[in-house]
Amino acid sequence: MLIRIRRAGDVRESEITPEGLYLSRRHFLAGGAAAALGLSMNPARAETALRALGPLRKSGFSATEERTPYEAVTSYNNFYEFGLDKEDPAANAHTLKPRPWSLRVEGEVMRPQTLEVDDLIAKTPLEERIYRLRCVEAWSMVVPWVGFPLSSLLKRVEPTGKAKYVAFETLHDPKQMPGQNKEALEWPYREGLRLDEAMHPLAILAVGLYGRVLPNQNGAPIRLVVPWKYGFKSIKSIVRIRLTERQPRTAWNVAAPDEYGFYANVNPDVDHPRWSQAKERRIGDFFRRDTLMFNGYGDEVAQLYSGMNLRRYF
Ligand code: MTE
Numbered sequence: 515m516l517i518r519i520r521r522a523g524d525v526r527e528s529e530i531t532p533e534g535l536y537l538s539r540r541h542f543l544a545g546g547a548a549a550a551l552g553l554s555m556n557p558a559r560a561e562t563a564l565r566a567l568g569p570l571r572k573s574g575f576s577a578t579e580e581r582t583p584y585e586a587v588t589s590y591n592n593f594y595e596f597g598l599d600k601e602d603p604a605a606n607a608h609t610l611k612p613r614p615w616s617l618r619v620e621g622e623v624m625r626p627q628t629l630e631v632d633d634l635i636a637k638t639p640l641e642e643r644i645y646r647l648r649c650v651e652a653w654s655m656v657v658p659w660v661g662f663p664l665s666s667l668l669k670r671v672e673p674t675g676k677a678k679y680v681a682f683e684t685l686h687d688p689k690q691m692p693g694q695n696k697e698a699l700e701w702p703y704r705e706g707l708r709l710d711e712a713m714h715p716l717a718i719l720a721v722g723l724y725g726r727v728l729p730n731q732n733g734a735p736i737r738l739v740v741p742w743k744y745g746f747k748s749i750k751s752i753v754r755i756r757l758t759e760r761q762p763r764t765a766w767n768v769a770a771p772d773e774y775g776f777y778a779n780v781n782p783d784v785d786h787p788r789w790s791q792a793k794e795r796r797i798g799d800f801f802r803r804d805t806l807m808f809n810g811y812g813d814e815v816a817q818l819y820s821g822m823n824l825r826r827y828f
Pocket of ligand 1: 587590591592593594595647648649650684703731732733744745746747748749750751
């Protein structure tokens with residue numbers, strides 16, 4: 515896997531310009547200036563013109579580390595529905611039509627519902643939460659996600675006494691997601707959490723980042739973010755959430771059960787069979803750093819796993 519290393523002179527505009535100014539200037543550049551010059555807009559660049567979300571509450575759960583620049587968060591992605599390379603989603607995800615978008619919540623619940631995502635966004639208090647995302651391939655980012663606790667949605671549908679797990683599904687539409695014409699994974703992409711994990715206040719449904727609606731490559735219009743687990747649990751472009759009695763299938767566990775467990779908690783002591791998980795490289799950094807248990811969220815989530823053998827349940 516390739517990590518681009520920045521050279522000394524390669525300072526990004528976002529690092530030297532206040533965020534709001536940076537975004538509005540890029541908006542101007544992407545729209546006005548490009549049109550004036552008759553340039554065709556690269557779809558990834560056009561993402562910077564995305565609708566602002568607000569007002570946003572700042573969350574007490576936020577990390578205090580330096581944020582990974584917008585440009586990196588939106589151009590170095592994993593989204594196999596649009597290709598296997600990190601640059602593919604930003605180049606290809608313009609075929610996804612994230613609006614209008616329905617989200618079905620069903621299964622072991624008293625009140626199954628179909629929600630229009632824009633309606634949900636309009637009616638839900640949104641927060642900005644700066645969370646680390648740590649991928650299994652040992653790179654990490656710090657992202658100001660915009661979203662709301664998954665628990666608030668789950669409470670709304672009233673889980674029955676049988677509900678033990680929450681299963682998530684991405685859109686299945688090879689016309690919008692051409693990568694689904696290839697058998698890279700079992701489609702649609704699926705993920706799952708135990709109900710108590712899903713109810714934890716750190717688990718959020720994100721609808722934006724850096725104060726704007728989610729760019730397609732980051733999982734528009736709604737994706738999961740579970741900051742103490744490897745990034746593959748953070749399923750993108752969700753159309754269905756189903757509460758279940760049994761542990762659900764998950765895309766990576768089905769593809770390679772020895773490599774990707776159901777829990778996928780960030781754990782520096784349990785290596786991936788093909789590489790160590792002890793260190794990570796923050797995108798943009800030169801040196802690697804030690805990976806923290808539960809991605810540094812141990813004080814909040816360790817009690818969810820008390821008494822469990824985390825080597826066995828990896
Ligand atoms: N969701 C879907 N539907 N398809 C994917 O391929 N990749 C996962 C996760 N969610 C993936 C997905 C992986 S492996 C990672 S590391 C994160 O998305 C990356 O999120 P980001 O691109 O916003 O950084």
